[in-house]
Amino acid sequence: MLRWQGRDVISIRDFTREEIESVIAKAKKMCADHELLRGTVLASLFFEPSTRTQFSFNTAIQRLGGSVIGFAGSESSSIAKGETLRDTIKVVEKYADLIVIRHPLEGSARLAADVASIPVINAGDGANQHPTQTFTDLYTIEKFQKKIEGLSIGMLGDLKFGRTVHSLAMALTRFEHIKLRLISPPNLRMPVPILHELENVLTYSETEQLDLRGLDIVYVTRIQRERFADIEEYEKVRGTYVLDRKSCEQLKPTATILHPLPRVNEIAPEVDQLPQAKYFDQVQNGVPVRMALLTLLLRGE
Amino acid sequence: MNEELKVTKIRNGTVIDHIRAGMAPMVLRILGVERGFPEVVVMAMNVRSQKIGFKDVVKLENQFIPDELVKKIAIVAPQATVDTIKDFKVAQKRAVELPSELFDIVRCPNRNCITNSAERVPSHFTVERRESVCLRCHYCEGLVEGESVENLL
Numbered sequence: 450m451l452r453w454q455g456r457d458v459i460s461i462r463d464f465t466r467e468e469i470e471s472v473i474a475k476a477k478k479m480c481a482d483h484e485l486l487r488g489t490v491l492a493s494l495f496f497e498p499s500t501r502t503q504f505s506f507n508t509a510i511q512r513l514g515g516s517v518i519g520f521a522g523s524e525s526s527s528i529a530k531g532e533t534l535r536d537t538i539k540v541v542e543k544y545a546d547l548i549v550i551r552h553p554l555e556g557s558a559r560l561a562a563d564v565a566s567i568p569v570i571n572a573g574d575g576a577n578q579h580p581t582q583t584f585t586d587l588y589t590i591e592k593f594q595k596k597i598e599g600l601s602i603g604m605l606g607d608l609k610f611g612r613t614v615h616s617l618a619m620a621l622t623r624f625e626h627i628k629l630r631l632i633s634p635p636n637l638r639m640p641v642p643i644l645h646e647l648e649n650v651l652t653y654s655e656t657e658q659l660d661l662r663g664l665d666i667v668y669v670t671r672i673q674r675e676r677f678a679d680i681e682e683y684e685k686v687r688g689t690y691v692l693d694r695k696s697c698e699q700l701k702p703t704a705t706i707l708h709p710l711p712r713v714n715e716i717a718p719e720v721d722q723l724p725q726a727k728y729f730d731q732v733q734n735g736v737p738v739r740m741a742l743l744t745l746l747l748r749g750e
Numbered sequence: 751m752n753e754e755l756k757v758t759k760i761r762n763g764t765v766i767d768h769i770r771a772g773m774a775p776m777v778l779r780i781l782g783v784e785r786g787f788p789e790v791v792v793m794a795m796n797v798r799s800q801k802i803g804f805k806d807v808v809k810l811e812n813q814f815i816p817d818e819l820v821k822k823i824a825i826v827a828p829q830a831t832v833d834t835i836k837d838f839k840v841a842q843k844r845a846v847e848l849p850s851e852l853f854d855i856v857r858c859p860n861r862n863c864i865t866n867s868a869e870r871v872p873s874h875f876t877v878e879r880r881e882s883v884c885l886r887c888h889y890c891e892g893l894v895e896g897e898s899v900e901n902l903l
């Protein structure tokens with residue numbers, strides 16, 4: 450049974466394959482319709498700033514005729530006045546039909562959902578989850594590959610701290626015959642608890658080599674300088690895990706390159722011209738996916 | 751039960767039996783038994799048991815264990831039994847059982863978890879695996895496994 454009305458979107462763990470597919474199907478059909486959610490108020494509570502995510506939600510609700518209240522950054526918010534998150538949620542829900550929350554602490558969005566009587570969407574809770582990004586990634590994969598099951602998917606870069614790759618890997622366990630290739634420097638490998646969740650559900654391999662042959666999807670993440678004790682090691686790694694014209698020669702013509710953005714230099718600008726480069730489409734896809742979720746939660750279908 | 755343990759039969763109190771061998775000190779810690787504890791406490795370790803091979807046993811005079819503490823004991827000694835003794839007779843027999851969810855019993859080890867913030871949310875874990883216990887935080891979704899749980903009680 451799929452029941453969407455009033456539901457929360459907190460973690461990709463909460464969704465079955467069927468539910469993920471219905472979000473993708475709904476997103477495909479979304480187009481601007483100012484009547485669909487006319488009069489709806491979205492409360493956008495960004496306890497830490499994330500301009501892109503906030504833009505994406507704002508655009509999504511406005512294209513459906515709704516409006517936005519909210520704040521971004523902790524100074525302007527109730528945190529500064531010492532109010533608890535629970536109290537903020539109990540107050541805000543009196544003004545709004547749905548809450549979108551981004552907060553630096555892990556579990557904050559779950560707490561908000563437990564407290565609120567209206568739907569809550571997690572737009573990032575610390576290092577934990579950012580499910581609308583994952584839905585967007587899956588939608589983009591499906592859009593360019595026409596399917597998800599059976600794909601060979603490479604994840605490249607910082608697999609240790611990269612929240613997006615953790616969630617995506619978890620979501621891929623819902624699909625059959627996935628082959629995952631985890632490409633990272635040794636100190637930035639996928640955490641063991643996540644590997645345990647992948648075991649027996651999909652096939653994965655780990656490598657330090659930038660081997661892109663045979664992949665349908667290459668999902669690139671940023672390697673941050675803070676993750677390295679010494680700068681030399683960082684420079685070496687940064688030079689190794691880079692997509693440029695040369696390394697992209699390994700790619701299948703039908704492959705799709707994705708990146709959650711912003712990128713620094715892990716994808717050379719020259720790659721943008723390649724037919725496989727789809728990371729800007731990926732950003733754009735965030736809007737119909739969020740429109741689909743807003744519609745499902747507020748209208749039930 | 752063997753001879754020495756019979757000697758220490760208690761009139762009123764609690765017998766915790768079938769504790770996984772080696773875990774009695776942990777059970778005592780959970781029960782708050784430390785220097786200055788006013789009652790008679792008997793602890794036996796590595797006693798031969800037909801049921802589980804070797805076991806530990808703890809007896810406490812005039813102490814009755816609330817259900818909340820029984821849940822904590824279940825985490826470190828999943829096969830333990832907790833018998834309430836009144837007038838040398840077993841008045842109540844409880845098998846410890848790890849519930850599927852634990853509220854305010856285990857601390858989340860993640861410093862960045864909302865349960866460790868000024869928000870003062872009681873911890874909430876779901877039990878993912880019972881044998882060699884594995885818990886997942888309801889909030890931050892982090893896992894706690896095996897012996898590390900003992901330090902979080």
Ligand SMILES: [Zn+2]
Nearest residue numbers: 858863887890
């Ligand atoms: Zn936690």
